[in-house]
Amino acid sequence: QVNLAESGGGLVQAGGSLRLSCAASNGQHFRNYAVGWFRQAPGKEREFVAGLSWTGGTSYYADSVKGRFTISKDNAKAMAYLQMNSLTPEDTAVYYCAADLAALGDGEYEYWGQGTQVTVSS
Numbered sequence: 001q002v003n004l005a006e007s008g009g010g011l012v013q014a015g016g017s018l019r020l021s022c023a024a025s026n027g028q029h030f031r032n033y034a035v036g037w038f039r040q041a042p043g044k045e046r047e048f049v050a051g052l053s054w055t056g057g058t059s060y061y062a063d064s065v066k067g068r069f070t071i072s073k074d075n076a077k078a079m080a081y082l083q084m085n086s087l088t089p090e091d092t093a094v095y096y097c098a099a100d101l102a103a104l105g106d107g108e109y110e111y112w113g114q115g116t117q118v119t120v121s122s
Contacts, residue, residue: 002026002033002111006097009116012087016120020082022097022113027078034100035073035080036109039093039118049095050082054102064090087120094118 003025012018020037024030036051050071051060059071070083080097095118098109 002030002099002101004097004099004111004113006095006113006116009095009118011119011121014088014120014122016087017083017085018087018118020084020095020097020116020118022080022082024078024080024099030073030078031075032102034102034109035071036098036100037069037071037080037082037095038098039091039095040115041093044093046096052080054100084118087118089120089122092118092120 005023006020008018008020010018032054034052034054037049038046039049040046049062049065050069052071052073056073061069068086072081094115096115097113099111100109
C-alpha cells in the first residue's frame with residue numbers, strides 16, 4: 001500500500017505554468033509503481049492526463065495536453081511530478097495523482113491522492 005499527497009496547485013494566468021508534485025509514503029519501493037495524473041472539471045467526468053511506466057521508460061499523454069505537459073518520477077525522493085506549461089482555462093480542474101503496483105499485473109491504478117485544485121484565469 002502507498003499513500004499519495006498532491007501539492008502545487010493554485011491560480012495561474014492563461015499562458016502560465018505550474019508544477020504539480022505527488023509525494024509517496026513508501027519511498028524505498030516507489031520504483032515498483034507506475035504513476036499517473038488525472039483531472040476532473042466541474043460537471044465533467046474524470047479524465048486521464050498523463051502516465052509513466054514503472055520503469056520510467058514509457059510515457060503517455062492525452063491529446064489535449066501533449067506537447068504542453070510533462071510527467072516525471074524520482075524514485076530516490078519517492079516523488080512524481082506534472083509540469084504544466086501554456087495553460088488555458090480549459091485546464092481548470094482538480095488534479096489527482098495515482099499509482100499502480102506493477103507486480104499486480106492488472107494495469108489499473110489502485111492508489112489515489114486527495115487532489116489539488118488548478119484554476120487558470122483568462
